[in-house]
Amino acid sequence: MPFSMSQASLPSFETSLNALSAILDKAAAYAAAKKIDPSVLLHTRLSPNMFDLARQVQVAADNAKNGSARLAGVEPPRYEDDETTIDHLKARLAKTIAYLQTLDRKAIDSSAEREITFPLGPRTGQMKGADYLIHFLLPNFHFHVTAAYAILRHCGVEIAKGDYFGAIPIKMT
Amino acid sequence: MPFSMSQASLPSFETSLNALSAILDKAAAYAAAKKIDPSVLLHTRLSPNMFDLARQVQVAADNAKNGSARLAGVEPPRYEDDETTIDHLKARLAKTIAYLQTLDRKAIDSSAEREITFPLGPRTGQMKGADYLIHFLLPNFHFHVTAAYAILRHCGVEIAKGDYFGAIPIKMT
Numbered sequence: 210m211p212f213s214m215s216q217a218s219l220p221s222f223e224t225s226l227n228a229l230s231a232i233l234d235k236a237a238a239y240a241a242a243k244k245i246d247p248s249v250l251l252h253t254r255l256s257p258n259m260f261d262l263a264r265q266v267q268v269a270a271d272n273a274k275n276g277s278a279r280l281a282g283v284e285p286p287r288y289e290d291d292e293t294t295i296d297h298l299k300a301r302l303a304k305t306i307a308y309l310q311t312l313d314r315k316a317i318d319s320s321a322e323r324e325i326t327f328p329l330g331p332r333t334g335q336m337k338g339a340d341y342l343i344h345f346l347l348p349n350f351h352f353h354v355t356a357a358y359a360i361l362r363h364c365g366v367e368i369a370k371g372d373y374f375g376a377i378p379i380k381m382t
Numbered sequence: 383m384p385f386s387m388s389q390a391s392l393p394s395f396e397t398s399l400n401a402l403s404a405i406l407d408k409a410a411a412y413a414a415a416k417k418i419d420p421s422v423l424l425h426t427r428l429s430p431n432m433f434d435l436a437r438q439v440q441v442a443a444d445n446a447k448n449g450s451a452r453l454a455g456v457e458p459p460r461y462e463d464d465e466t467t468i469d470h471l472k473a474r475l476a477k478t479i480a481y482l483q484t485l486d487r488k489a490i491d492s493s494a495e496r497e498i499t500f501p502l503g504p505r506t507g508q509m510k511g512a513d514y515l516i517h518f519l520l521p522n523f524h525f526h527v528t529a530a531y532a533i534l535r536h537c538g539v540e541i542a543k544g545d546y547f548g549a550i551p552i553k554m555t
Contacts, residue, residue, distance in 0.1 A: 381505050382508065
């Protein structure tokens with residue numbers, strides 16, 4: 210059974226974060242073409258009490274970084290949430306992908322039964338590694354990438370499902 | 383390494399589909415309280431060329447059903463897309479969950495290296511089972527559940543992240 214915890218996490222995070230970076234390029238091009246201040250896009254929300262685009266991108270990146278680090282049993286670096294431009298956010302995504310590439314896959318692979326503890330607002334959550342990956346980390350990560358994508362679709366940026374998936378290993382006939 | 387393809391798919395689908403069913407209950411209660419025709423919610427979209435709520439729910443359910451069946455190597459049943467009420471959609475979710483429970487977990491577990499072919503509009507996609515699960519099925523499934531959730535948040539339904547996650551195996555302290 211060639212299937213592992215690292216295989217179920219790192220490649221998907223990397224592909225989706227790269228996809229999100231390319232989506233931000235399309236957002237920047239759209240803003241330039243329509244003469245929209247890009248910060249209007251970065252501050253758009255789908256509902257007044259949901260995160261805006263900039264925060265959705267930060268949280269997606271932090272899900273990948275912090276979640277993978279917890280599975281690997283190491284302390285993740287903390288990034289300041291000080292991005293104010295699309296280029297800043299793209300740099301945050303690139304830095305996150307570079308960090309994911311430093312993680313020990315074997316440590317992640319051995320985490321399925323290990324108890325993972327993580328902050329949830331003022332409280333602490335605890336789950337077995339496999340449950341954490343499948344029931345929390347992946348649904349949460351894909352949630353924030355989808356929310357970022359949906360905000361930009363809502364704003365009129367011409368992106369489609371292929372932009373969301375990114376460069377996945379698929380053969381089309 | 384107690385981690386498997388079936389573990390990475392079925393329990394997450396079941397939990398999220400149940401979560402989506404409970405979210406639809408809150409949508410129905412909101413419509414009743416605000417005297418909104420529920421079909422207005424079912425036909426709401428985040429962008430004119432994205433799916434409406436009803437279709438997001440159908441597609442999320444079909445992702446779980448068809449994707450899991452393909453990994454198990456069996457032909458999934460085809461459900462008509464004829465739901466016109468929240469109750470109909472909840473029945474579709476329940477039927478889908480019941481179907482997932484009939485699938486052979488061992489067949490799914492042995493699918494990581496098997497080539498999976500699947501329709502993508504007028505074309506056909508082909509991926510190894512593990513890649514299909516991680517790079518296509520899970521991102522796509524969570525996309526449509528998130529979109530359904532986001533449409534309802536956008537409409538003012540009072541739901542929060544816990545409603546999106548559903549009954550996940552977490553210990554909070």
